[in-house]
Amino acid sequence: MTAVASSPPSSVTPGTLGTDLQDSPAVRAAIEAIVSEVRARSARLTDVRGPRSELKAGYEEAMQRAAGVRGRGLLYPYLGSGLGHGALVELMDGSVKWDMISGIGVHFFGHSDPDLIAAAVRGAMSDTAMSGNLQSNDDHYAFGADLLRLAKRSSRLAHVYSSTSGAMANENGLKVCYQKHAPASRVIAFKDCFMGRTVTMSQIGDAAANRVGIPLSTLVDYMPFYDPVAAERMGRTKYIDMCVWHLTQYIERYPKQHACFIFELVQGEGGFNTAPREYFKALMDVCRAHSIAIWDDEIQTFGRTGTMFAYERLDLGDYVDVLCVGKMTQVCATLFTEAYNPGPGLLSGTFTGSGSTFAVGRRVLERLERGRDGQSYYGDNGLIERNHRSFVEQVRALAARHPEWFPMQTRWGPLPDIVGGTGGMMRLSPFGGDKEKINKACRHLFDEHVIVFYCGHGPYHLRMLPPLGVFNEQDWPRVFECVERGLARTAQG
Numbered sequence: 001m002t003a004v005a006s007s008p009p010s011s012v013t014p015g016t017l018g019t020d021l022q023d024s025p026a027v028r029a030a031i032e033a034i035v036s037e038v039r040a041r042s043a044r045l046t047d048v049r050g051p052r053s054e055l056k057a058g059y060e061e062a063m064q065r066a067a068g069v070r071g072r073g074l075l076y077p078y079l080g081s082g083l084g085h086g087a088l089v090e091l092m093d094g095s096v097k098w099d100m101i102s103g104i105g106v107h108f109f110g111h112s113d114p115d116l117i118a119a120a121v122r123g124a125m126s127d128t129a130m131s132g133n134l135q136s137n138d139d140h141y142a143f144g145a146d147l148l149r150l151a152k153r154s155s156r157l158a159h160v161y162s163s164t165s166g167a168m169a170n171e172n173g174l175k176v177c178y179q180k181h182a183p184a185s186r187v188i189a190f191k192d193c194f195m196g197r198t199v200t201m202s203q204i205g206d207a208a209a210n211r212v213g214i215p216l217s218t219l220v221d222y223m224p225f226y227d228p229v230a231a232e233r234m235g236r237t238k239y240i241d242m243c244v245w246h247l248t249q250y251i252e253r254y255p256k257q258h259a260c261f262i263f264e265l266v267q268g269e270g271g272f273n274t275a276p277r278e279y280f281k282a283l284m285d286v287c288r289a290h291s292i293a294i295w296d297d298e299i300q301t302f303g304r305t306g307t308m309f310a311y312e313r314l315d316l317g318d319y320v321d322v323l324c325v326g327k328m329t330q331v332c333a334t335l336f337t338e339a340y341n342p343g344p345g346l347l348s349g350t351f352t353g354s355g356s357t358f359a360v361g362r363r364v365l366e367r368l369e370r371g372r373d374g375q376s377y378y379g380d381n382g383l384i385e386r387n388h389r390s391f392v393e394q395v396r397a398l399a400a401r402h403p404e405w406f407p408m409q410t411r412w413g414p415l416p417d418i419v420g421g422t423g424g425m426m427r428l429s430p431f432g433g434d435k436e437k438i439n440k441a442c443r444h445l446f447d448e449h450v451i452v453f454y455c456g457h458g459p460y461h462l463r464m465l466p467p468l469g470v471f472n473e474q475d476w477p478r479v480f481e482c483v484e485r486g487l488a489r490t491a492q493g
């Protein structure tokens with residue numbers, strides 16, 4: 001069991017009344033009392049279960065209210081009760097499900113984690129709920145310093161600015177690139193990329209459905225993301241040369257007009273697509289030669305690949321000029337090298353985060369670095385890669401039992417494999433990646449008590465971002481019992 005963070009954080013200045021409050025034995029005891037109440041109830045959630053009949057009507061009402069507030073029905077009939085246990089989460093109708101998507105990658109340490117609750121409560125004692133650029137406490141900079149220390153292990157990143165969403169971290173990243181390379185105003189991005197939903201990010205993101213009605217004012221040139229089937233067919237070197245040629249064409253067509261190239265080293269929404277180092281390196285070398293900023297969007301990958309930063313696994317840290325993280329860090333952030341440190345006024349904002357998110361974010365970073373029960377999360381034999389291998393085994397066993405669910409041909413061409421992704425970004429591709437069937441499968445799996453989501457733009461995949469910080473590897477067969485029941489319902493139509 002992880003020790004609970006009921007002790008005060010080290011960043012508090014000694015000798016103030018604020019320190020005195022943080023050090024108070026009464027506060028510590030109160031936090032421990034809260035955590036033990038959480039623990040006692042959380043421990044009672046030990047398996048999935050259906051809704052409780054006496055809670056169904058109230059749940060329906062709450063769902064309707066949520067839909068009214070939102071202006072449309074929710075994608076999933078999901079309203080949490082506020083309690084869970086590791087990868088298990090209780091909903092307001094009393095049902096309990098495996099959460100294999102964790103808020104699209106946010107809750108790496110699952111639900112009702114006692115240590116993170118203690119950190120959140122302690123952070124919530126801050127004099128104000130929110131911090132901003134003008135006035136904040138030291139917790140804001142302590143979080144940034146922790147993140148920088150980890151990022152600097154294998155990159156030239158030197159500074160960090162925090163924000164409250166991944167899209168905003170990306171906006172800040174883009175501004176930093178534009179300012180450094182002014183008046184260059186074009187952006188290079190990969191086909192199928194996703195960057196968030198501000199006006200600019202939804203223009204760069206390669207999904208027409210996400211920008212209906214948005215005027216197009218950002219100049220974007222799209223590069224193909226690595227295609228393993230084409231690379232195999234043409235030969236990898238020839239394929240990479242072709243992509244470099246493609247990039248060079250843009251640069252010759254618009255000389256000195258590109259401010260940056262945005263890289264997702266593993267595409268998230270785009271389908272958990274991976275690429276080898278040589279592919280990225282070849283493109284990054286061209287960027288370097290032409291003074292185009294290399295911007296690495298790790299908002300979905302951070303923490304989840306076989307290394308803490310995806311650039312570490314690919315040994316590309318030296319190339320990165322600008323980096324964005326979010327989701328599991330709780331606080332989103334834009335990091336940049338000394339050369340990209342912008343002038344005053346470019347990065348600011350009313351909110352940078354809250355006391356609770358800084359405290360939980362710091363604790364998340366600390367635990368990612370420390371590992372679990374003496375085992376590292378990272379490396380080939382780390383918990384993340386081991387879980388990935390168990391996931392792959394489960395998918396292959398499922399496909400062996402039901403080969404008809406896993407055709408290799410899709411209407412977009414052959415699949416490279418029925419299972420893919422990397423580390424804690426896991427995908428499986430049943431039903432030829434058909435959009436409608438994948439959507440139905442998500443819903444059927446939900447009804448069979450496992451929460452997943454889809455990714456890709458064709459073929460479509462089922463995606464999992466499991467809470468690997470707390471997930472027990474031996475539970476994969478239990479999760480896949482639910483997956484099998486759900487897919488059987490989809491297959492039956």
Ligand SMILES: Cc1ncc(COP(=O)(O)O)c(C=O)c1O
Pocket residue numbers: 104165166167168170194195196197264268269297298299300326327
């Ligand atoms: C790669 C990537 N960039 C940016 C974002 C946007 O983050 P947010 O939803 O916090 O604005 C996401 C979110 O899914 C993402 O996956």
